[in-house]
Amino acid sequence: MQQGGNKDEAFSLKTRIKRLKRDSNKWSVFTLAIVFFLALPIIFIGVELFAGPGETWGHIVEYLLPDYIWNSFYLVFFCSILVLVFGVSSAWFVSRFDFMFRKQMEWLSILPLAIPSYIVGYAYAGIFDYGGSMDLLFRQLGLEFIRIDIMNRAGLAFVLSISLFPYVYVSARAFFLNQANNLLEASKMLGVSEVKTFFKLMLPLARPAIVAGLVLVLMEVLNDYGAAKYYGVNTFTTGIFRSWFSLEEPQTAVYLSALLIIIIFALILFEKWQVRKIKFTSSKTSSTQIQRRETKGSTHWLIFSVVFLPILLGFVLPVAQLIYWAVLTASTVFDLEFIIISLQSFAIAITSAIITVFFALLLIYFSKWSTLSAIKNISRIGVLGYAIPGAVIAIGIMIPTLALDKWLIKMLGNFGIDSGLIINGTLIALLYAYAVRFLAVAYNPIDSTALKVDNSIPDSSKVLGVGNLKTFFKIEFPLIKTGVFSAVILVFIDVMKELPLTLVLKPYHIDTLAVKAFEYASDEMVMEASIPSLFIIFTAMIPVIFLNKLLIKK
Amino acid sequence: MKTILAVAIFSLLVACGNENKKTDNTEGQEANKDQVVNVYTHRHYEPDQNIFKMFEEKTGIKVKVINASADELIQKMKMEGKQSPADVLITVDAGRLSRAKDEGLLQSIDSELLENSIPSHLQDIDNQWFGLTKRARIIAYAKDRVNPEDLSTYEDLVNKKWKGKILVRSSSNIYNQSLMASIIANNGEAAAKSWAEGIVANLARSPKGSDRDQVKAVVAGEGDLAIVNSYYIGKMLNSPDAEEVKTAQKIGLFFPNQEDRGTHINVSGAGVAKYAPNKENAILFIEYLISEEAQQVFTDANYEYPILESVSPVEDIRAWGDFKEDNLGLNKLGEYNKKAVLIFDAAGWK
Numbered sequence: 001m002q003q004g005g006n007k008d009e010a011f012s013l014k015t016r017i018k019r020l021k022r023d024s025n026k027w028s029v030f031t032l033a034i035v036f037f038l039a040l041p042i043i044f045i046g047v048e049l050f051a052g053p054g055e056t057w058g059h060i061v062e063y064l065l066p067d068y069i070w071n072s073f074y075l076v077f078f079c080s081i082l083v084l085v086f087g088v089s090s091a092w093f094v095s096r097f098d099f100m101f102r103k104q105m106e107w108l109s110i111l112p113l114a115i116p117s118y119i120v121g122y123a124y125a126g127i128f129d130y131g132g133s134m135d136l137l138f139r140q141l142g143l144e145f146i147r148i149d150i151m152n153r154a155g156l157a158f159v160l161s162i163s164l165f166p167y168v169y170v171s172a173r174a175f176f177l178n179q180a181n182n183l184l185e186a187s188k189m190l191g192v193s194e195v196k197t198f199f200k201l202m203l204p205l206a207r208p209a210i211v212a213g214l215v216l217v218l219m220e221v222l223n224d225y226g227a228a229k230y231y232g233v234n235t236f237t238t239g240i241f242r243s244w245f246s247l248e249e250p251q252t253a254v255y256l257s258a259l260l261i262i263i264i265f266a267l268i269l270f271e272k273w274q275v276r277k278i279k280f281t282s283s284k285t286s287s288t289q290i291q292r293r294e295t296k297g298s299t300h301w302l303i304f305s306v307v308f309l310p311i312l313l314g315f316v317l318p319v320a321q322l323i324y325w326a327v328l329t330a331s332t333v334f335d336l337e338f339i340i341i342s343l344q345s346f347a348i349a350i351t352s353a354i355i356t357v358f359f360a361l362l363l364i365y366f367s368k369w370s371t372l373s374a375i376k377n378i379s380r381i382g383v384l385g386y387a388i389p390g391a392v393i394a395i396g397i398m399i400p401t402l403a404l405d406k407w408l409i410k411m412l413g414n415f416g417i418d419s420g421l422i423i424n425g426t427l428i429a430l431l432y433a434y435a436v437r438f439l440a441v442a443y444n445p446i447d448s449t450a451l452k453v454d455n456s457i458p459d460s461s462k463v464l465g466v467g468n469l470k471t472f473f474k475i476e477f478p479l480i481k482t483g484v485f486s487a488v489i490l491v492f493i494d495v496m497k498e499l500p501l502t503l504v505l506k507p508y509h510i511d512t513l514a515v516k517a518f519e520y521a522s523d524e525m526v527m528e529a530s531i532p533s534l535f536i537i538f539t540a541m542i543p544v545i546f547l548n549k550l551l552i553k554k
Numbered sequence: 555m556k557t558i559l560a561v562a563i564f565s566l567l568v569a570c571g572n573e574n575k576k577t578d579n580t581e582g583q584e585a586n587k588d589q590v591v592n593v594y595t596h597r598h599y600e601p602d603q604n605i606f607k608m609f610e611e612k613t614g615i616k617v618k619v620i621n622a623s624a625d626e627l628i629q630k631m632k633m634e635g636k637q638s639p640a641d642v643l644i645t646v647d648a649g650r651l652s653r654a655k656d657e658g659l660l661q662s663i664d665s666e667l668l669e670n671s672i673p674s675h676l677q678d679i680d681n682q683w684f685g686l687t688k689r690a691r692i693i694a695y696a697k698d699r700v701n702p703e704d705l706s707t708y709e710d711l712v713n714k715k716w717k718g719k720i721l722v723r724s725s726s727n728i729y730n731q732s733l734m735a736s737i738i739a740n741n742g743e744a745a746a747k748s749w750a751e752g753i754v755a756n757l758a759r760s761p762k763g764s765d766r767d768q769v770k771a772v773v774a775g776e777g778d779l780a781i782v783n784s785y786y787i788g789k790m791l792n793s794p795d796a797e798e799v800k801t802a803q804k805i806g807l808f809f810p811n812q813e814d815r816g817t818h819i820n821v822s823g824a825g826v827a828k829y830a831p832n833k834e835n836a837i838l839f840i841e842y843l844i845s846e847e848a849q850q851v852f853t854d855a856n857y858e859y860p861i862l863e864s865v866s867p868v869e870d871i872r873a874w875g876d877f878k879e880d881n882l883g884l885n886k887l888g889e890y891n892k893k894a895v896l897i898f899d900a901a902g903w904k
Contacts, residue, residue, distance in 0.1 A: 056896065063899040125763070130774035131797030147774065151762050232724055232762025234904060242726055245625035246895040248653070328794040332600070391626060398633045406637065421637055503622040504630055519598035519621055524764040524786060527795060528600075 020372070027468075028370035031379055034363055038382040038436050041396025042261075045388070049258055054249030060239070060256070068239045068256075072222055072263070075157050075235065079221045080214060082161035086310040087168025088210060092198060093303045095176035096184075098292040100300070105307050106173075107548040110489065112314030113166040114540035115322075116497040116514060118226025119533045120163045122526045123318035124150050125230070126325070133321055156231045160221050162314040167220075168213035170490065171445050174482045175209040176202070178449075181291060208451065211271050212444040216490075219264055219386045219440065225500070226521075236260045237389050250395075257392055264387035268380060319537065325530035333531045338516070341532075342539045345496060345512040348427070350543065352434035353442075353491040357484060359435050360442035364450055365476075369468050386440035390500035397433045397505065398424065430505045437501060438494050442487040449483030450476075489548075493540050513539065590616050591835040594631065595644035596624040597822060601855035608851075609842045615835050624650040631659045631827060640827040641836035644686070647728045647820050648676075649735065651683040652888025660825040663833075667841050672861055675883045676821050685821030685884070686843050687858035690784040690877070691733050692817065693808040696772050700779065700806070707811045708737065708818070711779070712752025719778040720753060721768040724761045725898035729783055729820065732887045734894035736818045739886040743893065750901035761904050766790060766798070773801045780805075788857025788870050809877035816878035820887065821861070 036043075090109050094102060112120075127133045128150045138145035149155070180202060187197040203210075225237045236256055244253035295303055326333075359382075367379040385393060401423045408422055423429050453476060461471040477484070499514050506515065513536045520529035595602070598621055606617040620627070624645040631638050631654070643660065645651050654660050660682040668684050669677070676685035693705060704715070711720060723730065738746040758777030768780035769790060790802035809817040824843060826836045842848055849860040853868045860867060 059896060059899065063902075125767070129767075130770045131795075131801050136797065151767075152760075229724070229726065230763060232760055232904060238726065241625075242895070245623075246726060246731065246891070248892055325795075332794070394626075395629065395633070398630075402633055402635075402637075406635075409637070421634075421639075424634070424637075425639065500626070504626050506620075515621065522623070523598050524766050524789075526764075527793070 025370060025372075027366045028372045028375050031363065031366040031370055031375050034359065034366065035379055035382050038359065038363075038385065038439055040400050041393055041433075041436055042381075042384055042388065044399045045254055045257060045392060045396045048251060048254040051251050053255045054243070054247070054252035056243065056247050056249055057252050057255060060243060060252060064234065064239055064242075067234050068236050071153060071233055071235050074153055075160065075221050075233075076218055078154070078157040079161045079164070079217060082157065083165045083168050083214060083217050084210070086161065086165040086314075087213065088172050088203070088206075090165075090307050090310055091169045091172035091176055092202070093307050095173055095180065096293060097295050097303050099295055099304050099307075101304075102292075102307075105311060107544050108311045108315060109169050109307070110166045110493075110544050110548070111537070111541065112163050112310070113490070113493050114496065114537045114544070115163060115315070115318055115533065116226070116499070116517070116536070117160055117163040117220075117224055118230065118521070119322070119517065119529065120314070120318050121156070121159045121227035121230055122521065122529070123321040124155070124159055126321050126526065127317065133324065151231045153231075153233050156228060156233050159227055159231075160224060161217075162310065164217045164220055165310055165314065167216045167490070168210055170486050171209045171213035171448060172206055174445065174449060174486055175206045178482055179205070184291075207274070209448045211274065212448040215267055215271050216386070216441060216444055218267055222260060222264065223387060223389055225389060236263075240389055240392065244391075253392070257388055261384055261387055264384065268383070319534070322530040322534050322537075325527040326534055329528045329530065333520075333528050338513070338532065338535050341511045341513055341516060342535050344510055345514070345536070346539050346542070348430070348510075348512065349492045349495040349539075352431050352438070352495050353488045355431055356435045356438050356491045357442045357446070357487045360439055360446055360487065361484070363439070363443065364447055365468075365472060368450075383440035383443050385436040386438065388437075390437060390498065390502075391504065393433060393437050394501050394504040397429060397436065397501075401429050401432070424505075425507050427507060427510070430502065430507070433501045433505050434491075434495050434498065437498070438491045441490045441494055445486040445490065446480060446483040449480045453479045489544055492543050496536055496540050589614060589835075590618060591832050591839045592618045592620070592639045592641045593644060593839070594620050594622070594627040594640045594642065594827075596622070596627065596646050596650070597644055599856050601851050604855070605843065605848045605851050608847065609839060612842070613838060615838065617839070624654075628654050628657065628659060632657055636829050638827060638829050639831060641830040641832045642824055642839055643827055644822070644824045646822045647732055647887070648683075648685065648823060648884035649728065649732050649820075649887040649891045651823050651825055652678070652885050653891070654825060655680070655682045656888065659828050661828045661830070661833075663826050663837055665837055665841060668844065671844055675881050676823075676861060678825070679883075679885065683823050683825035684840060684844070685823045685861050686840075687822045687849075687852045687856070687861055688819050688879075689729075689822070689858055690809065690817050690819050690879070691729060691781060692784050692787075693810055694769050694772060694780045694782050694787065694805045695808055696775075696778050697804060697806045702806060702808050705779075705808045705810065707814065708733070708781075709741070709749060710810075711781075712749055712756060714756075716756045716779060718756065718758050720756045721758050721771050721777040721780040722753070722761055723763060723765060723768060725895065725903045729765075730781075731891055731894045731898075732820045733781070733818050734897060735887045735890035736880060736882055738890045738893055738897070739882055740815055740880075743897070746894075747897050747901060750897050750903055754901050754903050769805055770798075770801055773804045784859070784871070784874070785857040788868070791870050792857070807874050809874075811880065812878050815882070816880040818882075819859075819879050821884060822858070 094106050094109065128148045129135070130147065135145045183201060183205065184197065187201055222235065223237055224235070225241060228235050228238050236259065240253045240256045243256060244250050363379050363382055367375045405421045405423050458471050458476055461475050462468070497514050499518055502512055502515055503518070506512065513532045516532035517529045517536065520532070606619065609615065610617055622630070627643060628650065631640050631643065643654055655678060662681045664681070669681065672684050676688070677683065695702065695705065725731065734746060734750065737749055759771070765782040765786040768782050769787065771777060772780045784807070787802055787807060790798050793799050811817055824840045826833060826840070830836045844861060846862065846865055849862050849865040852858050853860045853865065853871065857868060857871055859871065866872065
């Protein structure tokens with residue numbers, strides 16, 4: 001805005017502040033305001049850190065922490081491998097080749113995400129259990145059943161990977177679909193083989209998109225509670241719950257959360273660091289879609305199987321198990337009420353998906369328009385919510401909103417109005433919480449597509465005197481639409497299956513399917529939980545199919 | 555694009571519709587305040603909803619429910635403070651109730667009916683909470699491999715003869731924590747610690763899964779004995795899954811410590827919230843939960859032991875016979891809960 005005048009005061013604090021003032025514009029202020037709004041619950045949790053750890057902190061460090069760290073790293077390592085193999089291979093084959101049922105498998109590959117991972121955990125335990133489905137099947141065939149013990153660390157890594165790989169699939173596919181074509185053609189003209197093109201060209205270029213998906217997976221892996229608890233694997237998150245509730249020390253839980261956040265932050269920085277060298281932008285987004293190759297013979301079957309395998313493991317098998325349980329329990333559990341609850345869940349999920357994506361867009365573009373370079377990094381604080389267990393976020397939400405509520409009650413009380421709680425126990429608090437929790441899910445796919453948009457396009461628009469907002473709607477939004485739609489789908493699905501936040505913050509008489517499923521599952525009525533779980537899956541399928549169509553069409 | 559917008563607007567409308575419905579409810583609440591009771595409950599059982607409906611029909615008081623785990627409910631009540639809409643807190647163990655009491659979230663109530671009908675060790679000394687149903691932590695054994703005469707007490711499970719034979723779930727489970735708390739209360743901390751170490755040494759596998767999974771593992775031959783809650787066996791015997799029924803039929807039930815203090819029991823219970831806006835209704839509600847008809851539903855549909863002596867347990871439970879209960883005041887379970895967890899960790903009981 002204004003130039004700082006006195007040159008002789010070059011490095012004084014005053015000058016620095018002046019420079020800061022000069023370099024910042026209204027977008028910087030807006031960004032900070034949004035970051036503050038979204039990070040508020042996390043800040044409140046952070047403030048707790050100054051209270052010091054609880055008296056059992058030493059106990060935790062001595063007996064439990066090594067186990068938490070070791071298990072968490074084990075999960076991070078093996079889930080990364082599995083998720084990359086499943087996600088990237090499916091994304092590439094689906095984008096590059098044509099084969100049987102390709103169109104269906106394209107969206108089926110997203111669906112494993114629709115089943116809460118603890119339900120997948122239960123389903124697999126049910127499949128391999130004594131008296132479980134495999135056992136029955138083997139008996140029918142007259143074979144000796146060799147029981148596979150899936151309830152351990154390796155099994156947990158498998159279950160989490162198979163239900164979370166779609167994050168990588170979605171972001172990798174968005175890249176392959178829209179960016180790969182001209183490069184592929186060039187590579188083909190130069191006579192480079194298909195395999196070499198993939199490993200030497202596509203994979204390195206897709207890395208930012210793939211890693212963005214992977215970071216989401218790892219955050220979710222570190223955050224998993226239900227499946228880890230059931231499989232008897234102690235992780236940071238089970239530790240947070242243990243120290244908070246069993247040891248009755250919220251402060252210790254906050255310390256563990258802080259450690260967890262540091263790990264996640266390290267992952268995010270690692271991502272930023274590894275993407276730093278490969279800045280790759282294209283002005284041809286969505287103009288030329290990838291040309292699919294027809295496949296024949298054994299190649300065809302091989303590709304078909306590679307794409308089908310994760311769908312089979314992550315969707316078909318668990319759903320089959322759930323349907324089997326649903327048939328057994330239908331007479332006692334099924335209720336037309338589920339349709340109403342489905343509608344409620346759907347409405348809540350789509351609303352919060354749109355709100356969350358809106359915030360993500362604001363954060364990404366405001367920080368982009370801000371001339372202050374540090375803002376971009378600060379804006380990433382907004383995504384930390386995804387790393388924190390939902391129950392902890394719920395507390396972080398309740399502290400400030402209750403304070404506000406109490407203030408409002410007092411103020412309105414002066415006018416003789418008895419308002420009661422306005423924010424807490426209503427949808428407002430719940431939607432706010434979802435936005436805080438799932439911002440990362442919306443942020444990453446949008447950010448990675450936004451990175452691909454060459455700055456020269458919006459810049460030339462601005463040179464021609466078109467404002468930031470108009471440029472965004474006319475030029476940038478159409479270019480990043482793929483990313484935005486992916487983000488809406490992902491947040492939608494996440495909200496559909498979200499549990500701990502919803503339990504604590506939901507209003508009376510609004511039920512979600514996830515809550516219904518939990519009510520059964522938490523009391524070991526896993527079979528009875530199958531019907532609400534199936535409803536979650538089918539409700540989640542609607543936008544997946546619908547938005548996927550839009551995604552392909554463009 | 556337009557379609558998306560349309561969907562978004564539609565959804566917002568639906569969501570707002572819900573919101574309106576919600577405000578209507580609160581308005582209704584204000585109009586006739588005495589017609590509502592707000593219940594925070596950790597009991598996520600289908601039969602409970604039937605009992606709530608029965609209560610609504612009988613009294614005209616509407617039951618509004620928030621379901622979550624007791625820990626989260628307690629946290630929620632703490633933060634809501636005076637504004638908390640909660641009237642009644644229901645948990646599935648006595649430990650959490652006495653914690654709620656210690657946090658100052660409950661209030662003493664005057665109800666002769668409750669005080670007189672519930673055995674004194676199953677209710678709070680200050681009348682802040684009351685047991686509703688009982689569960690016993692029993693030993694399930696493989697009928698074909700174990701002679702029940704070899705079984706005697708919880709303490710005996712650390713005997714070398716059970717090495718590699720014992721199945722039990724994680725120590726993060728409240729039922730295990732309560733059992734440990736009762737052992738601390740009865741035998742002292744040092745004895746409790748060596749007991750935990752002895753159990754860990756005898757485990758057939760690392761603790762995981764649910765109580766039902768422990769029973770399945772016994773039948774599958776992974777171990778011979780499982781420490782589980784009685785009512786899960788009742789549920790398995792009546793499971794819609796024929797395989798689960800068969801599994802449950804293959805195990806025997808043993809009630810430990812019959813020669814001395816009795817088998818460890820825990821209660822699911824309820825208390826009136828400190829800032830209950832509808833205190834009278836809350837008392838009526840809890841009193842209804844120990845009425846004979848409600849107690850009958852608890853035992854018939856959920857296989858719990860009724861708290862009223864006059865109500866006889868459901869047939870499946872009766873078949874296990876009468877047993878001697880540990881008469882330890884359940885306040886102790888809350889008192890020693892944290893200690894129990896520390897001992898579990900130190901002993902390596904995951």
